[in-house]
Each structure stands twice: as structure tokens, then as C-alpha cells.
Amino acid sequence: MSETVSGPVFAILAFACIGGAIGMLSARNTIHAALWLSEVMLAVAGLYLLLSAEYLAVVQVLIYASAMSVVVLFIIMLTLREREGPVRMADFSIGGGILAGLTGVILYMALADRGDRISAMPVEPSGTAALGELLFGRWTLPLEVAALILLVSLVAAVWWSREVDS
Amino acid sequence: MEGAYADSVLSVIGLALAAVAFILIVFLLSAVVSPRNPTPEKLEPYECGMPPAGVPWAAVRVRFTGLALLLVIFDAEAAMLFAVAGGLRGFPAGVIAVGVFVGLLTLGLLYAWRKGILEWR
Amino acid sequence: MSGLIWGAIYGLAAGMVISLAAFIGVWGERKIAGRIQLRYGPQELGPFGLLQTGADTLKLLLKEDITPAAVDVRIFRVAPLIVFAPAAMSLAVIPYAYGFAPIDTGVGVLFFVAVPAISVVGVLLAGWSSRNTYATLGGLRAAAQMISYELPRTLSVLPVVLLAGSMRPLDIMDAWQWWWIPLTFIGFIVYFIASLAEINRVPFDLPEAEAELVAGPFADYSGIRWAIFAMAEYGGLVAASLFGAAVFFGGYLGVPGALGVIVFVLKALVIALLMLWVSWTFPRMRPDQLMATAWKVLTPMALIQLVLVGAVISWL
Numbered sequence: 292m293s294e295t296v297s298g299p300v301f302a303i304l305a306f307a308c309i310g311g312a313i314g315m316l317s318a319r320n321t322i323h324a325a326l327w328l329s330e331v332m333l334a335v336a337g338l339y340l341l342l343s344a345e346y347l348a349v350v351q352v353l354i355y356a357s358a359m360s361v362v363v364l365f366i367i368m369l370t371l372r373e374r375e376g377p378v379r380m381a382d383f384s385i386g387g388g389i390l391a392g393l394t395g396v397i398l399y400m401a402l403a404d405r406g407d408r409i410s411a412m413p414v415e416p417s418g419t420a421a422l423g424e425l426l427f428g429r430w431t432l433p434l435e436v437a438a439l440i441l442l443v444s445l446v447a448a449v450w451w452s453r454e455v456d457s
Numbered sequence: 458m459e460g461a462y463a464d465s466v467l468s469v470i471g472l473a474l475a476a477v478a479f480i481l482i483v484f485l486l487s488a489v490v491s492p493r494n495p496t497p498e499k500l501e502p503y504e505c506g507m508p509p510a511g512v513p514w515a516a517v518r519v520r521f522t523g524l525a526l527l528l529v530i531f532d533a534e535a536a537m538l539f540a541v542a543g544g545l546r547g548f549p550a551g552v553i554a555v556g557v558f559v560g561l562l563t564l565g566l567l568y569a570w571r572k573g574i575l576e577w578r
Numbered sequence: 579m580s581g582l583i584w585g586a587i588y589g590l591a592a593g594m595v596i597s598l599a600a601f602i603g604v605w606g607e608r609k610i611a612g613r614i615q616l617r618y619g620p621q622e623l624g625p626f627g628l629l630q631t632g633a634d635t636l637k638l639l640l641k642e643d644i645t646p647a648a649v650d651v652r653i654f655r656v657a658p659l660i661v662f663a664p665a666a667m668s669l670a671v672i673p674y675a676y677g678f679a680p681i682d683t684g685v686g687v688l689f690f691v692a693v694p695a696i697s698v699v700g701v702l703l704a705g706w707s708s709r710n711t712y713a714t715l716g717g718l719r720a721a722a723q724m725i726s727y728e729l730p731r732t733l734s735v736l737p738v739v740l741l742a743g744s745m746r747p748l749d750i751m752d753a754w755q756w757w758w759i760p761l762t763f764i765g766f767i768v769y770f771i772a773s774l775a776e777i778n779r780v781p782f783d784l785p786e787a788e789a790e791l792v793a794g795p796f797a798d799y800s801g802i803r804w805a806i807f808a809m810a811e812y813g814g815l816v817a818a819s820l821f822g823a824a825v826f827f828g829g830y831l832g833v834p835g836a837l838g839v840i841v842f843v844l845k846a847l848v849i850a851l852l853m854l855w856v857s858w859t860f861p862r863m864r865p866d867q868l869m870a871t872a873w874k875v876l877t878p879m880a881l882i883q884l885v886l887v888g889a890v891i892s893w894l
Contacts, residue, residue: 300470300582322706326653329699340469349685350536353692353732358529360699361725365522368706368718431554437537438561445530445565449572452523468585468681469667475589476666477659480806487639487802500647502710502798521722524869528725535732538884539688542739545891552892556885563881566873575873577866 301341307334321367329360523574534562585670588680592666596813603812604631607854614858641801646708649798653707658799658806660700664693665813672820673747675830675839686747687739690821691732694776694814698724704807705795716794719865724776726869730876731772737765737887738825747824754828761890764883766826768876773818774853775872777811781860782868819849 308331315327332355339348538555545551569575605620605628612619620627645651671686673679683689698721705717741758742750775782796807823829823845830838863871 300467320650322650322703323653326656326699326703329696333696337470345683345685346540346688349688349692353536353688353695354529354532357692357695357698358525358532358725358728361702361721362522362525362529364699364702364706365525365718365721369522434537434541434554434558435561438534438558441530441533442561442565445527445562446568448523448526448530449569449574452526452574453572467581468588468670469683471582471585471587472589472592472667472670472681473585473663475586476593476663478586479590479593479666480659480662483802483806487643491640491801492642494642495644497647499642499644502646502648502708502713521718521725524722524873525725528729531729532732535729535736536688538733538736539685539739539745542736543744545740545888546743547891547894549892552888556888559881559884566877570874575869577869 297341301338304334304337304341307331308338322364325360325363325367328363329356332356332360527569527574530565531562534559585681588670589666591680592669592813595669596666596809596816599816600809600812601631601635603815603850604634610851610854611858614855635805638802638805643801643803644798646710646798648709650707650709653703654798655803657700657704657707658803658810660703661697662700662806662810662813664696665810665817668694668817669813669820671747672817673751673824673829674842675836676751676834677748679747682746682748684744684746687735687745687750687825690747690817691728691735694817695724695728697810698728701795704799708795708798710798713795713797716797720778720795723778723782723868723872726872727772727775727782727876730768730872730880731776733877733880733884734765734769734772735825736880737762737883740884740887740891750825751829751831754831756828759827761887762826762883764879764886766822768880768883769818769822769826770849770852771871772876773814773822774856775868777814777818779811779815779853779857781856781863783862815850815853816846819846819853822846822849 311327311331311334315324315331318324318327332351336348336351336356339345339351538559541551541555545555608630609619609626620630623629623633645654668690670680671683671689679686701724702717702721705713705715705720708714738750738758739745741755741762742753744750744753796804799807820842823842827845829845830842832838833841
């Protein structure tokens with residue numbers, strides 16, 4: 292893609308991402324926050340699209356922007372009693388600081404380690420077909436392990452919703 | 458990455474923008490031609506003339522949350538199936554591998570069924 | 579750059595197609611409903627009452643757009659967009675003619691099932707933002723129904739992808755063979771029923787039940803904002819019938835040139851009419867039947883179809 296086009300589009304999507312994240316953090320109403328979160332998910336899908344990862348973009352929409360958003364909204368409606376009261380805007384406690392610092396360090400280490408690999412984009416986007424062949428050719432075992440992990444999370448989900456019901 | 462592919466990526470973004478723009482145009486048109494004279498009665502929530510009792514934003518016991526969680530898990534399964542579906546033709550070993558994958562999650566569905574999550578309560 | 583512009587053109591075109599489809603669809607539906615219920619349907623305005631929808635549209639445009647005092651204004655205004663835009667977008671990946679899909683992407687089929695799923699969020703928020711007990715509960719119910727039927731709908735198109743060996747709609751059309759029709763018929767039935775449920779049409783219109791309840795999540799919407807929700811439903815109907823006609827019944831194949839497009843649209847029209855027929859013939863389901871149908875009937879059916887097609891393709 293030519294630089295002149297992808298540049299502005301990237302800028303818009305990045306702005307939508309960061310702006311949405313700020314919107315989510317600063318929203319006083321939790322449902323608003325959830326809506327901002329889905330906006331961020333959609334903007335991230337747009338970024339994937341820009342990186343020619345169309346499969347990833349569509350999966351992002353299917354799982355995060357729709358299914359996860361519904362789960363988040365359901366859980367907010369399930370738990371919050373009074374939505375009129377303001378949510379704490381920011382948490383300046385020591386625990387929050389340590390958590391933020393740790394996240395920053397991990398992010399920095401990941402980027403410093405992989406930086407050169409991220410900057411080198413493959414010339415030709417490897418298609419979804421290639422991904423599929425890899426998944427059941429070389430990565431058959433991980434695929435089955437993924438199924439097991441999904442199965443375990445399913446059992447947890449079933450257990451959790453029975454707990455909520457009773 | 459010149460040419461048709463980049464165009465198709467951008468056109469998805471253009472598509473989304475235009476779909477939103479279309480509605481905004483319709484809204485604008487309506488805002489121009491429609492009357493506007495609100496009265497207190499008009500602005501009440503639609504509850505057949507009764508003043509609403511209580512705040513509707515109280516906690517709702519959303520019994521469907523479990524179903525939504527199931528959907529997330531099965532959507533992840535479906536996404537993986539779509540990824541592998543493209544290259545399975547004439548590849549029995551691959552079909553069996555994916556069959557095991559689907560079988561495991563079908564087991565999960567049966568488990569949820571047995572535990573009564575799929576009932577409407 | 580041209581991609582952005584073409585996408586925008588397709589987006590506007592999709593909006594217009596949906597408007598036109600709603601325009602003709604409302605008239606056709608009222609005519610068919612009338613005949614099914616032994617009456618005439620609209621017949622005063624224009625030949626065969628054709629202009630009736632025009633008058634209705636004008637009325638909806640001219641109606642006062644009330645934003646009740648209690649609503650959460652920002653979400654109330656944004657919700658129609660979240661419901662409508664995905665329906666319009668899903669029209670763009672359908673293969674309309676030989677070698678032509680407005681947006682030709684390698685993940686077209688997944689795009690078609692994934693993008694309309696966003697509208698669940700819009701429906702849920704439309705109900706919630708009205709700050710009205712009935713609307714909120716209606717929104718929750720509608721969302722529960724839509725997420726339940728999303729899985730069978732997603733799985734039902736998978737057999738075609740398995741057979742074609744690609745998710746790109748144009749590749750599927752190239753690979754399409756007539757014997758896929760009997761082979762994927764179970765999948766089509768699942769797709770048909772799940773699509774009906776996704777667009778809240780009658781056997782599955784519990785959340786709305788416009789005749790008895792007050793249109794569920796859309797109770798507090800009026801005028802053009804309400805019309806947008808109705809249009810999104812028609813958009814969903816059009817997209818579902820077109821896509822079904824393409825991947826399950828070979829769309830434009832076998833007929834050359836522009837005639838192919840006509841054949842394609844006719845096939846889609848048959849599916850759409852079938853949907854209307856079902857809507858006006860069957861009584862509404864009970865909520866427990868609704869859930870049972872999605873999870874205990876359609877999902878297993880889709881899985882059986884998958885196994886069947888998997889067995890076939892492994893020795894193709």
C-alpha cells in the first residue's frame with residue numbers, strides 16, 4: 292500500500308484506538324465505558340486490516356467487538372446496582388502504580404526484544420489458506436490443545452453461570 | 458502490496474464510513490423537515506401513560522450471560538474452523554485432526570446441555 | 579486511494595439498495611400478508627397500492643423525532659448506527675456477477691457472518707439507553723436471541739467453505755457444483771432458520787412482538803430513528819437471501835452475462851418470499867422453544883452437516 296494512503300488511515304485508526312481507550316477510562320457510566328471498549332476493538336480490527344491481516348481483523352470483529360462486548364454488557368447489567376453514582380476516575384494507590392509500572396516494563400521488554408522483527412513486514416501477506424495449512428499440518432498438536440483449553444473454559448463458564456443462577 | 462489488495466482493504470473502511478454517513482444524511486433530512494414541539498407528556502418514557510415506577514437501570518439478573526460466554530468459546534472454535542476449512546479438501550489426515558477438534562468441543566456442548574445451561578429459566 | 583472511494587460508493591449504494599428493498603419489501607410483504615390472511619393489503623394509493631410505502635416513508639420522515647427526557651442521549655442516538663451499518667456492510671461481500679463482488683476479500687464468508695454480529699451490541703444498547711423497563715428487558719431478550727442463533731448461522735456456511743476450499747466468495751462461485759445443493763441442504767435449512775431469527779422475523783419475534791408488546795428495545799424510538807431499525811431488518815433479510823442464493827444455490831452460475839445477475843436475484847427472491855411466507859404462517863415461538871431450537875436442534879444439525887461434508891471432502 293502506498294505510504295500516502297496508509298499514513299493518514301493509520302493516524303485516524305490509531306487516534307480512534309487511543310481516543311477510545313481514554314474515553315473508556317474517563318467514562319463515569321460503566322455502560323458508556325463498555326461501548327468505548329467495543330469502539331477500541333473495532334479500531335484495532337481496522338489496524339489489523341491495514342496490516343493485511345484480514346483474517347485476524349474479521350475474527351477480532353466476531354469475537355471481541357460483538358461476542359465479548361455482549362458478555363461485558365451482560366455482566367455490567369448483572370452486577371451494578373446503581374449506575375447513577377460516579378465511578379472513581381483514577382486510582383492513585385500504590386497497588387495501581389506497581390501494576391502500571393510492571394505492565395510498562397513488560398511492554399518495553401517485549402518491544403525491545405522483538406523490535407527488529409516487528410519493523411520488518413513480510414513483502415507478501417501470507418494468505419489465510421497458508422495459515423490453515425500450518426494449523427493442521429505443522430501445528431496439529433497445538434490445535435488440539437487449543438480445543439482442550441476451550442473445553443476447560445467452557446466447563447468453567449458452565450460452572451460459573453450455574454453459580455450465578457443459584 | 459500495491460494494487461487490488463490494498464484497494465480492497467481501504468474499501469472496507471470506506472464502506473463502513475459510507476454506511477454511517479448514509480444514516481446521518483437521512484437523519485439530517487428528517488431533522489430539516491420534521492416538526493419539533495416537545496411537551497412534558499411526550500418526553501415521558503413510553504409506558505402507556507403511567508408514570509414509570511422505579512429506575513429501570515437496577516441490576517437485571519441476566520440469565521443469558523452463561524449463553525454469551527458459551528458463544529464466545531464456540532465463536533473461537535468457529536473462527537479456527539474457518540481458518541483450516543480452506544485447505545482440507547482431499548486431505549484425510551487433516552480432516553481427522555479437525556474432526557477431533559470439533560469432537561472435543563461437541564463434548565463441551567453436551568456437557569453444557571447435561572448441566573442445563575441451555576434451558577430457558 | 580481509489581479503494582477508499584470505491585468502498586464509500588459501495589457503502590452508499592448498499593444504503594440505497596436497503597432503502598429500495600425496504601420500499602418494495604414493505605409493499606410486497608403487506609400484499610403477501612394480506613393474501614395469506616384473506617384480505618387485499620394496500621390498494622388505494624397508486625396501481626396495486628404501490629405508492630403506499632412512499633406515503634408511509636414520507637410520514638416517517640415528517641414525524642416528530644422524539645428523544646424522551648429520560649434517555650441516555652448519546653447512546654440513544656448512536657444505537658441505530660450500530661444496528662444499521664453492519665447490515666449495509668454485509669451486502670458488499672456478496673458475489674453478484676461473474677468475477678464481481680463489490681469488496682473482493684479472501685475472508686468474505688467469515689466477514690458476512692462476523693460483521694452483522696456487531697448489531698447485537700446496538701440492539702442491546704438501544705433498549706438500555708431508553709431508560710424504560712420494557713425497552714431494557716426487550717433489548718436483553720433480543721440480544722440473547724441473536725447470540726443464540728449466531729453460532730448455528732456461523733457453522734451453517736462452513737460446509738460450503740470446506741467444499742470450495744476457500745473463504746473468498748468468488749472462489750466459491752468458481753468451484754461451485756450442482757451436487758452441492760443436496761449435500762449442503764441441511765446447512766441451508768440451518769442457515770435459513772438462523773437468519774430468520776437474526777433479523778427477528780415472526781416465528782422468532784419475541785423480543786419485539788410489535789402487535790402485542792411495544793416493539794421491545796425500540797419502544798422509545800419514533801419517526802426516522804425507528805425506521806432505521808426497521809430498515810436494518812430489511813437489509814438483513816436482503817443480505818441473507820442474496821448470500822444464501824449465492825453459496826447454497828449457485829447464484830448467477832450457468833447463465834451468461836447480465837442474465838446471470840437476473841437469475842441470481844430471482845433465486846434470492848424465492849428465498850426472501852419463503853421467509854415472508856414462514857413469517858406470516860407460523861405462530862410465534864415460546865422463549866423456551868426459542869432457546870431449545872438454537873442450541874439443541876440447529877447447532878447439532880450444523881455439526882452433523884459438517885461431519886457429512888468432512889467425510890465427503892476427505893476422499894475427493
